[in-house]
Amino acid sequence: xxxxxxxxxxxxxxxxxxxxxxxxxxxxxxxxxxxxxxxxxxxxxxxxxxxxxxxxxxxxxxxxxxxxxxxxxxxxxxxxxxxxxxxxxxxxxxxxxxxxxxxxxxxxxxxxxxxxxxxxxxxxxxxxxxxxxxxxxxxxxxxxxxxxxxxxxxxxxxxxxxxxxxxxxxxxxxxxxxxxxxxxxxxxxxxxxxxxxxxxxxxxxxxxxxxxxxxxxxxxxxxxxxxxxxxxxxxxxxxxxxxxxxxxxxxxxxxxxxxxxxxxxxxxxxxxxxxxxxxxxxxxxxxxxxxxxxxxxxxxxxxxxxxxxxxxxxxxxxxxxxxxxxxxxxxxxxxxxxxxxxxxxxxxxxxxxxxxxxxxxxxxxxxxxxxxxxxxxxxxxxxxxxxxxxxxxxxxxxxxxxxxxxxxxxxxxxxxxxxxxxxxxxxxxxxxxxxxxxxxxxxxxxxxxxxxxxxxxxxxxxxxxxxxxxxxxxxxxxxxxxxxxxxxxxxxxxxxxxxxxxxxxxxxxxxxxxxxxxxxxxxxxxxxxxxxxxxxxxxxxxxxxxxxxxxxxxxxxxxxxxxxxxxxxxxxxxxxxxxxxxxxxxxxxxxxxxxxxxxxxxxxxxxxxxxxxxxxxxxxxxxxxxxxxxxxxxxxxxxxxxxxxxxxxxxxxxxxxxxxxxxxxxxxxxxxxxxx
Amino acid sequence: xxxxxxxxxxxxxxxxxxxxxxxxxxxxxxxxxxxxxxxxxxxxxxxxxxxxxxxxxxxxxxxxxxxxxxxxxxxxxxxxxxxxxxx
Numbered sequence: 022x023x024x025x026x027x028x029x030x031x032x033x034x035x036x037x038x039x040x041x042x043x044x045x046x047x048x049x050x051x052x053x054x055x056x057x058x059x060x061x062x063x064x065x066x067x068x069x070x071x072x073x074x075x076x077x078x079x080x081x082x083x084x085x086x087x088x089x090x091x092x093x094x095x096x097x098x099x100x101x102x103x104x105x106x107x108x109x110x111x112x113x114x115x116x117x118x119x120x121x122x123x124x125x126x127x128x129x130x131x132x133x134x135x136x137x138x139x140x141x142x143x144x145x146x147x148x149x150x151x152x153x154x155x156x157x158x159x160x161x162x163x164x165x166x167x168x169x170x171x172x173x174x175x176x177x178x179x180x181x182x183x184x185x186x187x188x189x190x191x192x193x194x195x196x197x198x199x200x201x202x203x204x205x206x207x208x209x210x211x212x213x214x215x216x217x218x219x220x221x222x223x224x225x226x227x228x229x230x231x232x233x234x235x236x237x238x239x240x241x242x243x244x245x246x247x248x249x250x251x252x253x254x255x256x257x258x259x260x261x262x263x264x265x266x267x268x269x270x271x272x273x274x275x276x277x278x279x280x281x282x283x284x285x286x287x288x289x290x291x292x293x294x295x296x297x298x299x300x301x302x303x304x305x306x307x308x309x310x311x312x313x314x315x316x317x318x319x320x321x322x323x324x325x326x327x328x329x330x331x332x333x334x335x336x337x338x339x340x341x342x343x344x345x346x347x348x349x350x351x352x353x354x355x356x357x358x359x360x361x362x363x364x365x366x367x368x369x370x371x372x373x374x375x376x377x378x379x380x381x382x383x384x385x386x387x388x389x390x391x392x393x394x395x396x397x398x399x400x401x402x403x404x405x406x407x408x409x410x411x412x413x414x415x416x417x418x419x420x421x422x423x424x425x426x427x428x429x430x431x432x433x434x435x436x437x438x439x440x441x442x443x444x445x446x447x448x449x450x451x452x453x454x455x456x457x458x459x460x461x462x463x464x465x466x467x468x469x470x471x472x473x474x475x476x477x478x479x480x481x482x483x484x485x486x487x488x489x490x491x492x493x494x495x496x497x498x499x500x501x502x503x504x505x506x507x508x509x510x511x512x513x514x515x516x517x518x519x520x521x522x523x524x525x526x527x528x529x530x531x532x533x534x535x536x537x538x539x540x541x542x543x544x545x546x547x548x549x550x551x552x553x554x555x556x557x558x559x560x561x562x563x564x565x566x567x568x569x570x571x572x573x574x575x576x577x578x579x580x581x582x583x584x585x586x587x588x589x590x591x592x593x594x595x596x597x598x599x600x601x602x603x604x605x606x607x608x609x610x611x612x613x614x615x616x617x618x619x620x621x622x623x624x625x626x627x628x629x630x631x632x633x634x635x636x637x638x639x640x641x642x643x644x645x646x647x648x649x650x651x652x653x654x655x656x657x658x659x660x661x662x663x664x665x666x667x668x669x670x671x672x673x674x675x676x677x678x679x680x681x682x683x684x685x686x687x688x689x690x691x692x693x694x695x696x697x
Numbered sequence: 698x699x700x701x702x703x704x705x706x707x708x709x710x711x712x713x714x715x716x717x718x719x720x721x722x723x724x725x726x727x728x729x730x731x732x733x734x735x736x737x738x739x740x741x742x743x744x745x746x747x748x749x750x751x752x753x754x755x756x757x758x759x760x761x762x763x764x765x766x767x768x769x770x771x772x773x774x775x776x777x778x779x780x781x782x783x784x
Contacts, residue, residue, distance in 0.1 A: 133752075142764065146764045376745075376746045377738070379734060398731060428764055688705070692705055693771075
């Protein structure tokens with residue numbers, strides 16, 4: 022098997038080169054077709070359907086019913102390709118679509134995501150990947166079960182793994198629904214299930230083998246799609262098509278522009294108007310329910326006035342709509358007005374300069390921002406090194422050495438995107454600040470209208486001067502990336518390409534996650550615990566049916582549109598970090614760690630994390646007033662991880678050491694591939 | 698047999714040393730730029746405020762180098778202790 026690797030490597034290289042060339046050809050063909058009048062709607066559909074068809078084709082071609090092929094792709098994925106597949110597995114809709122927008126608004130603070138989502142791979146390389154490969158089973162609970170002697174540890178692992186992956190997969194399917202509904206023009210709920218079909222074709226038939234080879238294909242599309250617009254933009258703005266190297270200069274110019282905009286008199290007027298509105302809303306909220314009654318009467322009077330004066334039909338209709346949209350109950354009014362008040366309040370102060378580190382009005386809030394930044398990057402790094410769908414990729418390489426090399430390739434392929442994301446944000450912001458702001462509202466480009474219809478771009482001329490001020494514009498942060506090609510005036514084919522890239526990112530991650538969940542349920546729960554005598558045939562049937570059930574449930578949850586993708590993703594990282602990281606690392610590096618230590622540590626870490634979320638997140642009725650050191654709920658793992666380590670050490674020392682068989686296992690895991 | 702065990706023990710101790718050193722570099726690259734961002738931002742590095750550059754690009758390059766160095770270093774250790782495949 023070892024000798025066949027170079028041959029396989031060359032053949033794969035040839036296939037994927039051919040495939041990438043074909044894809045670039047398709048893009049160029051569509052670009053030409055657009056020149057000759059192909060409608061944008063068609064371009065979007067051709068992109069989405071042709072890419073899904075390619076993934077399905079690869080999925081069907083690599084269908085398998087061999088257990089080792091299904092679970093670990095036969096353990097012969099070359100390091101480079103495993104790196105590429107893991108990168109696609111890793112980069113989700115949140116990274117691809119959300120990151121640039123987050124960086125656009127959060128500026129320096131958003132860089133916690135950039136360092137956090139890359140630095141974790143150092144931990145994977147140094148502390149986990151080579152040792153897990155040497156262990157060489159199928160899943161992460163497999164390792165926990167073997168190292169910590171028994172089903173208890175394995176089951177805790179299954180529970181935490183399924184929980185983290187499920188939260189994460191819902192966010193991905195949500196992203197798929199968002200893209201398909203916007204670019205094919207179908208209902209969001211239907212979009213979710215169309216995306217689901219795309220996901221299932223790959224993972225259902227061929228398991229890890231099919232998913233790996235589709236993910237390589239998806240990586241190529243997503244990285245091309247991510248780089249093309251920003252490279253063109255960089256060329257247009259600076260004359261050099263290397264955005265990663267050039268954005269420093271643009272950032273500097275942006276700083277000058279910001280200073281100019283933040284002190285401009287008309288901007289100040291607009292901000293003052295928003296302050297007045299916020300105060301007015303605060304008054305109305307405090308005078309509820311009387312203020313709502315007064316508001317309704319005033320609006321009714323206005324409608325009547327307009328009607329009697331014979332005002333234009335459009336104005337009457339607008340007034341009627343305003344009346345209809347009034348909150349029905351005082352409670353509804355309180356929520357709605359408070360949201361608008363917060364929004365107005367935010368617009369009443371200039372945003373912090375893009376490059377300013379840890380901004381805040383006073384030293385205390387600046388210190389808090391710094392702490393939040395460090396805590397968030399810590400959780401994202403440790404969470405990376407605990408997410409089962411990433412760790413199990415390193416079971417698929419031919420050797421320990423390949424596993425180490427493969428982490429390098431993964432990080433390299435991820436690096437390409439993450440190092441570009443801050444550049445994306447800076448270029449997009451530069452375009453908006455320098456060309457859009459200060460222009461005439463009546464003559465704004467057409468994308469403002471078309472994206473305004475779906476509610477992702479909002480413009481309100483609050484001071485009625487007919488000119489767009491910064492505070493009057495609101496861009497949805499998830500839309501920044503999809504919008505950038507149009508902001509920069511690039512042809513529609515680029516926007517379609519970006520959508521295809523976003524779809525590839527969401528699908529590839531969802532594939533990996535679904536696989537992890539169904540493996541945990543069918544392999545760890547069913548085969549290892551419930552029915553160890555199950556035949557191979559039966560195991561695969563169980564896996565596939567689990568996959569189907571999990572996928573449909575996840576799609577159903579996603580179609581309910583749960584709030585905030587970013588929060589869900591952060592939650593998954595905190596769960597993974599606090600449940601898995603301490604038990605896995607100590608399992609390899611500390612022989613004295615035993616069964617009870619690990620079980621108590623995993624439960625305690627997970628418990629602290631979940632407790633903190635419930636305590637501080639508004640969704641569960643908590644609030645930041647109850648926070649410890651002002652840490653946000655997204656970084657709750659920062660308490661769970663040390664708790665996990667501490668409890669494992671203490672409980673292990675209080676209970677008998679592990680058996681000789683376990684010590685031999687640890688010794689074996691620590692060595693490279695001798696005597697294989 | 699004793700020799701093999703001694704070699705394996707020495708290999709593991711060296712592995713721990715390598716891991717420890719690289720983890721320190723990792724921690725420094727991950728957390729120092731974020732903590733001292735305001736101070737670092739006073740320097741300008743090819744147009745970037747230095748703190749921004751480190752968190753957005755510099756740290757990432759260091760991460761990549763750490764993983765690369767680890768890969769190379771471990772291969773050398775395997776050879777030195779006769780634990781590679783050819784042994």
